[in-house]
Amino acid sequence: MNRSKTIEVSSQPKSLKEEIKLTMKLGWPIIVSNLTQILLPIIDGIMVGSIHSNQLAAASLVVNIVTIPVILCMGLPMALSPLVSAALGKSDFDSPAKLLFNGIIVSGLLSLCLALIFYFGRDLIFHLGQDKEIAEIAQGYFVIIGWRLIPLSLFVVFVQFASGLGLTKFVMILSFIKVPINIFLNYILIFGHFGMPALELLGAGYGTFLTQIITFLVFVVVFLRSQVFDKYRNNLKEALQIRISIMRKIVKIGLPTGLLIALESGAFAFSGIMAGWIGAQQQAAHQIGLYISSLTLMVPLGICAAGTIRIGFNFGKKDWEAINSIGRTTLFLAILVSISFSLFLFFGNEFISRLFISELEVVQLAKMVLLMVAVFQISDAIQTTSSGILRGIQDVKVPAYLSLIAFWIIGIPSAYLFSFQLNWGVSGLWMGLVIGLTSNAILLTSRFFTKVKKESKMELASV
Incomplete structure (x- = not known):
């Protein structure tokens, strides 16, 4: 069997309908995988929020x-996903396993270093101007989250490797098993069942940590034994070698990618810390908004990941016409989905708020926050998708600078202005985030189409 057939992106659609169908065929399993991943902290929040808003506020503080x-x-x-798909576009079938092994080394070292920083820097919790009781509850959870980074990052390495091969349904199945495992372990450890003590927020941390370890080990066993990966284990002895050149390539693309996403997520996280300056109830309501906005983002993020993989394959072939077509279709799909989420949040904000908390004052604040989340859905989908399709053509450095401008020079100062200078409270924080997201959407989308147009002209000139 021709190994290039293992990746769906090799198909060449002849119409817009076929283009959309191909992207969604590759993307919907990624969407489900993303949803299961983001559900883990949301499950933590829902389960500890049923105890008291202080538990939810402490979880919010740590998450931020x-x-x-x-x-x-x-x-x-x-x-890994664009590098693997680009390798297949060049008919290079030996590189994927080499990328996987060296990706494990790089990600393992990074996550271990961060876990140690979390452990030795746990007193940071008490120096952020937060409520003392909230900080005391949060400290142990903070340390557990640090150790949780190790199995999480290694699991993501396997996810990105398999996604780059086009095995998105396979990734979905393995990711999906996280949810029932996490709920079961949380139920035991948070509330104290089957003879275990009620650990509350600490229990949520341990439950999710164990879930990450179990699912990572399952992925390792499947890779080593499943026929799906047979063809990529043919030269396993050669692949299991440390290659500095491959590590550099992963870091060159992965580090700016991580920084780009971190600039956005960091802006949201810092807004959560600012919410804590206003009060514990506002922080709890703000965290509900963060949970829901993260959840809705997983759908356009999955669409965008499919676009990244398909564009990466065509980037390996240097087919800029196909890249342009895939980029436009991916953006169109993401916008369509985001409009439906906006409507859902606008009409269902009270129902969603009450899923997390029963305290009336927090519910009222959360309803207002969710209306703001509804407002920025389109901008968020566009900027996320643009970031992904740029990653497909391995353009990550300039987009990181653009995101720095959008979120930290425009967005966060605007949030501070509206919230504290104009006294809009928690709504002001979200107004600043809306401005930052919209700015980034404009900058990154312009960057993608400008670069594609330039490369297309150069390709035509060379012909």
Whole structure:
């Protein structure tokens, strides 16, 4: 069997309908995988929020502090999917396993270093101007999250490797098993069942940590034994060698990718810390908004990942006409989905708020926050998708600078202005985020189409 057939992106659609169908065929399993991944902290939030809003506020504080390190651990391996798909576009079938092994080394070292920083820097929690009771609850959870980075980042390496091969349904199945495992372990450890003590927020941390370890080990066993990966284990002895050149390539693409995503997520996280300056109830409501915005983002992010893989394959072939077509279709699909989410959040904000918390004052604040989340859905989908399709053509450095401008020079100062100078409270924080997302959407989309147009002209000139 021709190994290039293992990747769906090799097909050449003849119409817009076929283009959309191909992207969604590759993308919907990634969407499900993304949803299962983001559900883990949301499950933590829902389960500890049922105890008291202080537990949810403490979870919020930790999630906001660790956002940038977590995103770096998840962003670095994201170099693998475009590199693997580009290798297949060049009919290079030996490189994927080499990329996988060296990706494990790079990501493992990064996550271990960050885990040690979390452990020795755990007193940072008490120096962020937060409520003392919230900080005390949060400290142990903070340390556990640090150790959780190791199995999480290694699992993402395998996910990106398999996605680059076009095996997105396979990734979906393995990712999906996380949810029931996590719920079961959280139920035991948070509330104290089957003879275990009720650990509350600490229990949520341990439950999700164990879930990450189990699913990573399952992925390793499947890679070593499944027939799906047989053809990529043919030269396994040669692949299991440290190659500095491959590591550099992964870091060159993965580090700016992680930084780009971290700049956005970090802006959201810092806004969560600012929410804590206003009060614990506002912080809890703000965290509900962060949970939901992260959840809705997973759909356009999955569409974008499919676009990244398909564009990466055509980038290996230097087919700029196909790259342009895929980019436009991917953006169109992401916008369509984001409009539906906006409508859902606009009409369902109270129902969603009550899923997390029963305290009336927090519910009212959360309803207002979710209306702001509804407003920025389109901008968020566009800027996320543009970032992904740029990654497909391995353009990551300039987009990182553009995101720095959009979120930290425009967005966060605007959030501070509206929230604290104009006294808009937690709504002001979200207004600043809307401005930052919209700015980034304009900058990154312009960057993609300008670069594609330039490369297309150069290709025609060379012919």
